[in-house]
Amino acid sequence: MPPSLDALEASLLNASGNVKLDARFRTLFTLKGLGMAEENRMRVIEIISKGFTDDSALLKHELAYVLGQLQDVRAIPKLESVLSDTEEHAMVRHEAAEALGAISSPTALPVLRKFLEDSDVSVRETCDLAVRKIELDNSDTGRKEAEIKAHQDAHGDARAAAAHAVPPIDPAPAFVQVKAADDAQPEVENVYTLEKVPYFRSILLDEKRSLFDRYRAMFSLRNIVQRGxxxxAVPAIEALAASLKDSSALFRHEICFVFGELCHPACIAAMTKVLDDPSEHEMVRHEAAEALGGVLEESEDGPSAHEQVVATLRRWADDESAPRVVRESCIVALDEIAYNNDPTQFQRIDTVDL
Ligand SMILES: [Fe+2]
Ligand SMILES: [Fe+2]
Incomplete structure (x- = not known):
């Protein structure tokens, strides 16, 4: 018997006071899976919305992320109030803005535009991305691109599609076309190939271009790793890793997030370096920790790579001088590794067809 929504609420909100953070994260993923079904969604939105009184920024940013991924306009008021609360942790506000972009309703544009002038640079940049995404999604160009994407997805690698029963909504859509050299007809069919790595890489690394276009190049390279x-895979990962020197912490954190999605062993060295750098922004180190937690599922590099990653995560989980979001991310990542390596666990509900 799956747990009831009431039991999941008690777990997520730690009603007993004894639920550990990693267990609460697992509950959140279960709720996300259940919320994909229309009949549960409003109740799931209500439960998740109650969690924003917690004192863990890490948990709250994940709540905002899940609300966005549920793609339901009924979550907009809560997300707008989280973004508008200037006392809230910037990482949580950033995730609320991104979630509004994921839902992509023009009704959220006024609030997002208001915070284009926020004092926190990551919040400002995220609002800019979300505004551009909503404007694109709701334009003729965006609708045309969505059609091409649907076509490409239908003809894309079935394995990549199967890896995500419900693919995540990206903060900026991957490019679906590449301009031909002679500027004749743009290429439509499969642009996610080895040959296109230099093209997307040049956009990715060009700090003069808009953050939105550079994000689009980032997700195009992600698609090349998955489908090319x-x-x-490795050339595209190297292109992504080259941009970890970017001046925007938001940009660097998204690269780490993409590495978390890819779960590719070629990401381990770069992610370890980010996590081990105490001068790096906490939001970037947090994503690096989570990426390391995910990579072990698929790593075939043998026990030594496994041990090294676990040792790195343990070290930062226990380091009192590290920011709280970094320590907690390492705890959650270690739980993920333990959980995924435990043969007695059932398949995670967010990967099951409900
Ligand atoms: Fe984020
Ligand atoms: Fe995150």
Whole structure:
């Protein structure tokens, strides 16, 4: 018997006072899976919305993320109030803005535009991305691109599609077309190939271009890793890793997030370096920790790579001098590793067809 929504609420909100953070994260993923079904969604939105009184910024930013991924306009008022609360942790406000972008309703544009002038640079940049995404999604160009994307997805690698029963909503859509050299007809079919790595890489690394276009190049490279065949994966990962020197912490954190999605062993070295750097922004180190937690599922690098990653995560989980979001991310990542390596666990509900 799956747990009832009431039991999940008590777990997520830690009603007993004894539920550990990692267990609450697992509950949140379960709720996300259940919330994909229309009949549960409003109740799931209510439960998750109650969690914003917690004192863990890490948990709250994940609540905002899930609300966005549920893609339901009924979550907009809560997300707007989280973004508008200037006392709230910037990482949580950033995630609320991104979630509004994921839902993509023009009704959220006034609030997002208001915080284009926020004092926190990551919040400002996220609002800019969300505004551009909503404007694109709701334009003729955006609708045309969505059609092309649907076509490409239908003809894309079935394995990549199967990896995500419900693919995540990206903060900026991958490019679906590449301009041909002679500027004749843009290429429509499969642009996620090894040959296109230099093209997307040049956009990714060009700090003169808009953050939105550079995000689009980032997700195009992510698609190349997932769909471009074995030979394309490492060059695309190297292109992504090259931008970890970018001046925007938001941009760097998204690269780490993408590495978390990819779960590719070629990401381990770069992610370890980010987590081990105490001068790096806490939001970036948090995503690096989570990426390291995910990578072990698929790593075939043997026990030594596994041990090294676990040792790195343990070290930062226990380091009192590290920011709280970094320590907590390491705890959650270690739980993820333990959970995924436990043969007695059932398949996680967010990967099950409900
Ligand atoms: Fe984020
Ligand atoms: Fe995050």
């Amino acid at each position: 065949g074995e030979a394309a």
